[in-house]
Every structure is written in C-alpha cells, then in structure tokens.
Amino acid sequence: MPFIQNTDADRAAMLAAVGVKTLEDLFEGIPAELRHKGPLPIDAGLSEDELWSELQELASWNSTTTAGCFLGAGMYRHWWPRVVDALQGRQEFVTAYTPYQPEASQGTLTAFFEFQTMVAALTGMEVANASMYDGSSAAAEAVVMAANLTRGRDKVVVSRGVHPHTRRTITTYLEWTGLEVVEAPLGADGRTELGGLLDDKTCALVVQSPNTLGVIEDGAAQAAAAKQAGAISVACVYPIALGLLESPGAQGFDVAVGDGQSLGVPTAFGGPSFGLFATRLANVRRMPGRIVGQTVDGQGRRGFALTFQTREQHIRRAKATSNICTNNALIALRGAIYMAAAGPAGLREVAEHCLAKTQYAARELEALPGFSLRYGAGASFNEFVLDCPVPAAQVNRAVDAAGMIGGFEIGRWYPELGPNALLLAFTELTTRREIDALVRTLAPLAAAATVA
Amino acid sequence: MNKDLLLYEKSQPGRRTLRLGRLDVPAADLSALPAGALRRTPPDLPELGELELVRHYVRLSKKNVSIADSFYPLGSCTMKYNPVLNEAATAIPGFNAIHPLQDSGRVQGALAVMKRVADALAAVTGLPGVTLHPAAGAQGELTALLVAHRHFVETGQKQRKMVLIPDSAHGTNPASASIAGLQAVEVASGPDGLVDLDDLAAKLGEDTAVFMITNPSTLGLFETKIAKISEMVHAAGGLVYMDGANLNAILGVARPADFGVDMMHINLHKTFSTPHGGGGPGAGPICVTQELERYLPSPRVVEEEGGLRLDYDTPYSIGMLRGWAGNFGVLLRAYCYIRRLGAEGLLRVAQNAVLNANYLRVKLRGAFHVPYDRMCMHEFVCNTKNQREQGIHAVDVAKRLIDLGHHPMTIYFPLVVSEAMMIEPTETEAKETLDAFVADMLLIAEEAKHEPEKLHAAPVTTPVGRLDEGRAVKDPVLCYTCSH
Numbered sequence: 001m002p003f004i005q006n007t008d009a010d011r012a013a014m015l016a017a018v019g020v021k022t023l024e025d026l027f028e029g030i031p032a033e034l035r036h037k038g039p040l041p042i043d044a045g046l047s048e049d050e051l052w053s054e055l056q057e058l059a060s061w062n063s064t065t066t067a068g069c070f071l072g073a074g075m076y077r078h079w080w081p082r083v084v085d086a087l088q089g090r091q092e093f094v095t096a097y098t099p100y101q102p103e104a105s106q107g108t109l110t111a112f113f114e115f116q117t118m119v120a121a122l123t124g125m126e127v128a129n130a131s132m133y134d135g136s137s138a139a140a141e142a143v144v145m146a147a148n149l150t151r152g153r154d155k156v157v158v159s160r161g162v163h164p165h166t167r168r169t170i171t172t173y174l175e176w177t178g179l180e181v182v183e184a185p186l187g188a189d190g191r192t193e194l195g196g197l198l199d200d201k202t203c204a205l206v207v208q209s210p211n212t213l214g215v216i217e218d219g220a221a222q223a224a225a226a227k228q229a230g231a232i233s234v235a236c237v238y239p240i241a242l243g244l245l246e247s248p249g250a251q252g253f254d255v256a257v258g259d260g261q262s263l264g265v266p267t268a269f270g271g272p273s274f275g276l277f278a279t280r281l282a283n284v285r286r287m288p289g290r291i292v293g294q295t296v297d298g299q300g301r302r303g304f305a306l307t308f309q310t311r312e313q314h315i316r317r318a319k320a321t322s323n324i325c326t327n328n329a330l331i332a333l334r335g336a337i338y339m340a341a342a343g344p345a346g347l348r349e350v351a352e353h354c355l356a357k358t359q360y361a362a363r364e365l366e367a368l369p370g371f372s373l374r375y376g377a378g379a380s381f382n383e384f385v386l387d388c389p390v391p392a393a394q395v396n397r398a399v400d401a402a403g404m405i406g407g408f409e410i411g412r413w414y415p416e417l418g419p420n421a422l423l424l425a426f427t428e429l430t431t432r433r434e435i436d437a438l439v440r441t442l443a444p445l446a447a448a449a450t451v452a
Numbered sequence: 453m454n455k456d457l458l459l460y461e462k463s464q465p466g467r468r469t470l471r472l473g474r475l476d477v478p479a480a481d482l483s484a485l486p487a488g489a490l491r492r493t494p495p496d497l498p499e500l501g502e503l504e505l506v507r508h509y510v511r512l513s514k515k516n517v518s519i520a521d522s523f524y525p526l527g528s529c530t531m532k533y534n535p536v537l538n539e540a541a542t543a544i545p546g547f548n549a550i551h552p553l554q555d556s557g558r559v560q561g562a563l564a565v566m567k568r569v570a571d572a573l574a575a576v577t578g579l580p581g582v583t584l585h586p587a588a589g590a591q592g593e594l595t596a597l598l599v600a601h602r603h604f605v606e607t608g609q610k611q612r613k614m615v616l617i618p619d620s621a622h623g624t625n626p627a628s629a630s631i632a633g634l635q636a637v638e639v640a641s642g643p644d645g646l647v648d649l650d651d652l653a654a655k656l657g658e659d660t661a662v663f664m665i666t667n668p669s670t671l672g673l674f675e676t677k678i679a680k681i682s683e684m685v686h687a688a689g690g691l692v693y694m695d696g697a698n699l700n701a702i703l704g705v706a707r708p709a710d711f712g713v714d715m716m717h718i719n720l721h722k723t724f725s726t727p728h729g730g731g732g733p734g735a736g737p738i739c740v741t742q743e744l745e746r747y748l749p750s751p752r753v754v755e756e757e758g759g760l761r762l763d764y765d766t767p768y769s770i771g772m773l774r775g776w777a778g779n780f781g782v783l784l785r786a787y788c789y790i791r792r793l794g795a796e797g798l799l800r801v802a803q804n805a806v807l808n809a810n811y812l813r814v815k816l817r818g819a820f821h822v823p824y825d826r827m828c829m830h831e832f833v834c835n836t837k838n839q840r841e842q843g844i845h846a847v848d849v850a851k852r853l854i855d856l857g858h859h860p861m862t863i864y865f866p867l868v869v870s871e872a873m874m875i876e877p878t879e880t881e882a883k884e885t886l887d888a889f890v891a892d893m894l895l896i897a898e899e900a901k902h903e904p905e906k907l908h909a910a911p912v913t914t915p916v917g918r919l920d921e922g923r924a925v926k927d928p929v930l931c932y933t934c935s936h
C-alpha cells in the first residue's frame with residue numbers, strides 16, 4: 001500500500017504484541033452495527049505515474065493565465081523570484097507543525113518574527129500577527145476585534161468599495177452577534193462617501209484602497225473621520241501597492257488587513273493565500289491569531305516563541321479572541337521570502353511597473369472611440385473600470401478568441417455600473433505587446449457599435 | 453561567524469534579489485496620482501542579495517524538526533508522511549496559473565478536482581452535502597454552527613443557541629461557538645473517558661442547538677454510545693456535529709452518517725496528508741445531511757449540462773467565510789492522496805494507524821501511566837503520574853525526547869487528563885521507528901528515577917534551550933525594527 005511501510009510480518013508481530021489476532025479486532029470499540037460493510041464507493045488506487053498522467057490531463061482542461069490575462073478583482077498575477085519556490089518548498093518548513101515546541105521550531109519561529117516585522121513595516125503598524133487565512137477573513141476578524149475594543153457600540157460601517165467577498169465574509173461572521181453592518185456608498189468618483197454614517201454607535205469603519213473599482217481612496221480623511229467618531233478604522237490593503245502608496249499606519253488607521261497573495265503567491269484558483277493582520281501595540285491582547293515574540297533561554301541566548309497565547313482558543317476556549325488555530329503559515333513564509341527578496345527598492349519597482357502599465361493601457365484604451373475610463377486615469381494604481389460600447393461579456397469573448405483572458409464583468413458585483421463595465425488589471429507581468437493586442441481586439445468592437 | 457543573524461542584521465543598503473527587466477512602456481507618471489497618495493518613507497524591509505537570502509532560509513530550515521527528518525507523534529495532529537508528488541502537482545501551470553474568476557468553461561480541470569474531492573468526502577462520511585470552502589478545521593466548525601443556526605431560524609426555532617461540548621474537546625469548539633454568537637456549554641466526561649450521558653441529558657433542552665462531539669475522542673477512544681447520544685440530541689431537537697479531526701482512525705471502517713451525525717468537518721491537513729507547513733495552510737471541508745445542504749457557504753460547485761460551474765447565486769446560503777471557493781492547492785493535494793490510495797488504501801490507513809497506536813500503548817504502559825488503558829483508536833493518552841515523585845512533568849519528557857531525536861507528543865491536552873501526553877504515531881511510521889521511540893521513552897522513564905536533572909535540563913542539543921516564555925509576555929518584543 002502506498003505510504004505504509006510495515007510489512008505483513010511487521011503487522012503480525014505487532015498484532016501479537018497487542019494481543020489480538022486480526023486488524024478487525026482492533027476496532028472492538030466500535031459497535032458492530034455501526035461498522036461499514038464492504039468497500040467505499042471510491043475508485044481503486046493509482047500508481048504515481050498513472051496519477052501523474054491523470055493530473056496532466058486534468059490540468060490541460062484549464063487555460064492558464066500565462067498568455068496574457070487582465071483579470072484581477074482581488075487576485076493578481078505577479079512575478080516572484082524562483083528562489084521563493086526553492087526556499088519555501090524545503091521539507092523542513094513544509095512538513096513541520098505549528099511551533100508549539102519552540103526549541104524544535106526556531107526556524108519557523110524566527111521566520112515569523114521577521115514576517116511580523118516586515119508586515120508591520122509595510123503597513124506602518126506596530127505589531128502584526130503570524131498570518132490569518134486570507135484577506136477577507138482577516139477583515140472579519142478585525143471587525144470582531146474592533147467590537148471587543150469598543151464594547152457597547154454595535155454598528156459596523158463597511159465601504160461598498162471593499163471587495164464583495166470581504167463584505168460577505170464580514171456579514172457572515174457577524175450574522176448572530178448582534179452587530180449591524182451598514183454599507184457606505186460609492187460616489188460618482190468611485191470613492192467612499194461616509195456622509196453621516198459614523199456616529200457614537202459605530203465600532204468599526206472598514207475601507208479598502210485601491211478599492212474594488214480600482215480607485216485610490218483618501219485614507220487619511222477616512223481614518224480621521226473614524227477617529228473623531230471613536231470608531232476603530234480598518235484598512236484593507238493590496239500589499240504590492242504599498243511599495244508606492246502611503247501606508248495605513250501613516251494615514252492614521254488603527255488596523256491594516258489584507259490578502260498576501262500579491263507577495264509571491266500563485267493565484268491557484270483562489271488559494272491558499274494568506275491574510276495580513278497588523279495594528280497598534282495597544283491592541284495586542286485583543287488580536288486574533290498567533291504571535292511570535294523574542295525572548296531568551298537559560299543561557300541568555302536569543303530565541304523566539306509563541307506569545308500572548310492566553311488570547312487563543314487552546315487556552316482561553318470560549319473566551320478566546322478568535323477561533324483560529326491552523327492559519328496559513330507556509331504561504332505567509334512565501335510572503336516573507338518574497339518581501340526579503342524585494343526589499344524596499346524591489347517592491348517600489350514592481351509597484352511603479354504596475355502603475356506604468358496601467359497608465360499606458362489607460363491612454364491607449366481611452367483613445368478608442370466609444371471606450372472611456374469610468375473614474376479617469378488618475379484615480380488608479382493597477383486596475384480600472386472601462387466603459388465599453390458593447391456588453392463586457394462580448395468584449396471578453398473577443399479577448400478569449402484572441403487567445404488571452406479578458407477582464408472582469410464588474411456589473412456582476414456592481415449592477416449599478418451596468419453590463420458594459422469591464423474591470424481590467426495590469427501588473428509588471430503584463431507586456432506592452434499584450435496591451436497592444438487588447439487594444440487591437442477592442443477597436444473593431446467600437447466601430448461595430450457605432451455602425452449599429 | 454555568527455550564523456544566527458536575522459534578515460535585518462544581514463541587510464546592506466543597496467542590495468536586493470528581485471529586479472525586473474526594462475520597462476516596455478513609458479515610466480509611471482507619479483504626479484497623476486491623487487494628492488497625498490504617495491508613500492513618504494519607503495517600507496523598512498531588509499535588503500539582501502540572492503545568496504545571502506538562500507543561506508538565511510536554508511539555515512533557518514535546519515532549525516526545525518519536521519516529519520521529513522524525525523518521528524513526530526503529535527497527538528490530534530496526524531503527522532503522517534506528506535507525499536512529495538502532491539507538492540509537485542501544485543506546481544503544474546494548469547493548476548497554479550489559473551485565476552478564480554476565469555470563465556468556468558476554461559477551468560473544468562480545477563472544478564473536476566474539487567468535485568471529485570467532495571464526492572470522496574461524501575463517500576467516506578456518508579453525508580451528501582459537501583463544501584470545500586472553509587480554510588481550516590476551526591473555520592469548518594464555525595461554518596457548521598452558522599449552518600445549524602440558519603436552519604433553526606428558518607424552521608422557527610431561533611431560541612436554540614446553546615452549543616453543548618464535552619470537556620475533552622479541542623479549544624476551537626467552544627471558541628467557534630462564541631465567535632458564531634452562540635453559547636458554549638460544557639458537558640462532563642464520565643469515568644470511562646466517554647461522554648457522561650446523565651450530564652448530557654440534563655443539559656439538553658429546547659435551547660439546544662448543537663452537540664459537538666469529537667469521535668474518536670481526544671482520548672483516542674471511540675464513543676461506543678454514539679448512536680444513543682445522537683438519538684438523545686435529535687429527540688431534544690438539536691443537531692449532532694462531529695469534529696472530524698480524528699477521522700483517520702475510522703476511514704472505511706465506519707461512516708459518521710451511520711451513527712447519526714448531521715454535520716462534520718474534516719481536516720484535510722490531517723487525515724488526507726496535506727502538509728502542515730509550520731501551522732498551515734489547511735482545509736476544513738464540512739459534510740452535512742441533505743436537509744442542511746442548501747445552507748452551505750457560497751460558492752458551490754454545481755454540475756450542469758455542459759460541465760461544472762462555480763455557483764455564487766445561492767439564496768439559502770449562510771454566505772462566505774473567506775474569499776473565493778477554497779484552498780484549491782490543498783484540495784489538489786488531498787485529491788492526489790485519495791487517488792493514490794483508493795477505497796482499499798484508505799481502509800488500510802485506518803487499520804495501520806490504529807495498530808501503530810495500540811502497539812505503542814502496550815509497549816509504554818508499564819513505564820507511563822495510561823489512564824484509559826483499553827484498545828485505543830489512532831492515538832492514546834498517557835501521563836507522568838508514575839514520575840510525579842521525582843518531580844517530572846509532561847514537559848520534561850517532551851523536552852528530553854527532542855534531545856533523543858524525536859519530536860515530542862502533544863502535551864497538556866486534552867485538559868481532562870493532568871500532565872497529559874497524547875501520542876499519535878500515524879500509519880506511515882515503520883515498526884522499527886516505533887521500537888526506537890519506545891526504547892527512548894523507557895530510557896526517559898529510567899532517567900526520571902535516577903537522573904531527573906537530565907530531564908529538567910533538556911533540551912541541550914537544540915539551537916536554544918528552554919525559553920523564558922514569561923518574559924516574552926512581560927517585556928514583549930514582537931517586531932525587530934520596533935525594538936531598535
């Protein structure tokens with residue numbers, strides 16, 4: 001049997017040691033009437049080579065993003081140095097458990113101490129945890145933390161610009177908690193309008209920049225408005241953009257969360273990625289997730305261990321700050337290696353390339369008759385809403401026929417934008433040739449629409 | 453040469469590993485951005501060339517104990533071998549370079565993998581409704597509790613808010629109940645280590661939402677009266693949730709649906725061999741009865757004429773607990789595992805896991821006290837009662853094991869056994885590895901009698917000795933640059 005090393009002789013000796021005759025005898029604790037009779041309806045096993053062929057076939061049913069892809073909407077195709085794969089893939093990292101025995105886990109623990117430091121630096125915060133599941137659940141946990149920090153307040157204001165999966169995750173987490181979620185609308189410029197929504201009942205404000213329409217928000221004003229209302233401000237970030245854009249910490253936010261996918265993680269059909277969670281030091285005892293701290297051993301040598309564990313479920317049980325146990329450690333390690341590989345200059349270069357490609361595409365597409373940028377070229381970092389003269393689905397079919405993957409039909413998430421709105425994303429991996437091909441593909445659509 | 457420096461201590465201004473090629477479009481016009489949008493100070497990230505980066509992480513990796521180098525009998529965690537092929541599968545571009553918003557017709561392979569994993573989990577559990585959405589076991593628990601509560605609200609039983617949980621349960625069970633906005637109530641264990649039916653009966657009532665039971669339990673025991681328990685819970689109008697962290701023991705042997713379970717989670721990162729990665733990522737699919745299926749999170753994989761599709765339009769669904777459909781990379785690894793083993797292989801997994809655990813139990817029970825010394829499932833719990841007079845605690849045994857070349861067992865869990873040492877060898881370990889572990893445990897039992905200081909001083913072979921965890925809380929240093 002695959003992966004089972006013991007032979008029949010081993011098993012016989014072990015059964016004798018245990019004092020039973022057959023393997024079935026080991027299950028005496030399960031009443032006979034509850035035992036399953038016959039084999040499970042699962043196909044017979046395959047050898048490694050047979051499985052490999054099957055995998056190749058299954059993979060061939062998927063079209064990859066490598067030939068040009070303008071999909072973003074929360075997951076982006078970025079380059080990572082191949083050293084990231086080699087280091088993260090080391091078996092010593094891959095096959096270890098959560099570092100509950102610190103002396104046997106200094107590798108993982110040191111890497112997480114450094115990860116926390118880099119996340120804090122990137123977000124401009126004082127403390128970060130060792131990762132959450134992803135950006136959406138991190139945002140929901142930030143709201144839970146905010147509610148605990150501001151007991152008695154029961155209103156959560158979430159911008160409509162926040163990713164719809166994140167908004168839905170927040171409402172799902174909060175469904176039975178008695179907290180009310182209120183949506184802050186987006187104005188004609190694509191930015192959040194807080195109006196009079198923040199008040200003394202508000203525990204949290206959640207915003208995202210760039211938001212789901214690709215628009216850069218005025219974070220400083222939002223954080224200030226939350227502060228004035230006494231609410232906890234939560235910024236959802238796109239880590240790559242922070243190579244160029246102002247950090248939530250500097251803007252005055254209390255919490256920064258985000259999805260780490262852009263930091264060297266493949267899109268892989270949606271996961272696994274990892275979530276970032278960073279905040280002010282004062283909030284550390286209310287934070288969810290694992291935190292690594294520096295300390296010393298009996299000889300005064302520096303070492304790292306999980307700390308503030310009394311917040312966590314294995315100690316505090318029903319009173320824990322979160323139920324999270326397994327997080328997304330290995331993918332966060334990828335993120336750490338990526339950030340260390342990039343450094344401040346590399347991250348800025350990536351961010352500038354994203355912006356340059358976006359600005360180039362904006363100019364070229366806007367020049368096509370019938371196409372326009374919904375919020376203007378200056379509002380975006382690496383993604384924008386393009387209003388097309390024909391339905392976005394039709395545009396995407398044309399891009400597909402040209403051998404590339406089009407944008408996202410954003411009207412599916414924001415019906416108010418109409419069926420012709422297309423959300424297009426650009427990264428350092430988007431080539432000028434791909435953008436030019438996109439423009440050439442779209443041009444005849446404009447002409448056709450004019451004729452009609 | 454100090455080989456223990458942190459990234460930040462190795463950092464040199466001007467160095468970096470990531471460098472892009474020449475920009476093929478005009479440079480970015482930063483002045484076009486909204487006023488105040490630009491970052492004033494660059495993030496303080498370390499600056500390293502590629503070789504130093506490689507050395508740093510290679511050295512760190514050597515400071516870990518992992519399944520790849522050592523026996524790792526961490527109870528409740530199912531530290532079985534993680535097949536290397538499964539890692540290679542995730543690097544295939546057709547799985548790795550695909551976007552979750554691609555047209556479903558262009559990702560039929562990914563959807564087929566998800567569908568087949570879900571079908572296999574339904575077969576193993578006997579529960580037909582499967583979601584692959586939850587990111588880990590704890591999120592699966594939360595998902596199921598939200599499903600249960602939605603079911604009660606829809607059926608006019610909003611008052612059901614109590615979640616009954618045995619005292620031997622994992623901490624995530626009560627924590628999930630609280631996060632869901634429900635209330636955790638503890639149910640006592642009886643002298644046999646199983647659920648105390650009298651206490652359960654006394655706590656069941658019109659406010660009962662769910663009884664969460666871990667079966668096999670965290671003591672490694674099968675709840676013999678599980679059918680009766682389910683009957684009691686159902687009679688009171690509640691639902692039975694099974695924490696499936698220990699499913700490894702009963703694969704192909706018994707199906708939870710057959711003992712009255714309505715919902716359960718499965719930790720693919722335990723039973724289905726996906727690696728733990730130093731704490732994740734995992735995947736915590738849940739399986740539910742047909743009646744509850746419509747409440748499962750969005751999106752669902754649906755089969756229609758023309759193929760498979762991700763359906764986000766799910767009117768009865770509780771919603772989402774994370775972005776996208778699930779941890780696809782983890783699901784793919786589990787798929788590979790299921791395909792390698794097939795039905796027969798999965799049954800062999802359970803049989804060999806239980807055999808290995810019982811073998812260790814009978815070999816160790818002379819030296820260490822086994823509070824519930826009867827046939828166990830995939831794991832068993834012993835403790836240091838016999839070593840109490842020498843002042844030896846579970847932690848001392850654990851640390852000494854590190855020096856002897858093993859990763860320790862789980863200690864101080866479950867809470868119902870004092871000085872608990874929970875041992876789960878898994879099916880992938882060979883007899884001689886188990887024998888070597890036994891020999892070292894017996895050695896430790898001898899040392900406890902004659903050289904207890906050796907145990908107290910352990911570990912001495914590791915990069916650091918026992919750490920001052922109190923200091924890490926009193927004087928928190930959680931970030932390198934923040935403390936300099």
Ligand SMILES: Cc1ncc(COP(=O)(O)O)c(C=O)c1O
Nearest residue numbers: 325326528588589590622624697
């Ligand atoms: C019995 C039991 N229940 C639940 C969990 C939680 O699972 P996860 O860590 O995947 O969230 C664990 C894992 O540690 C466990 O051992």
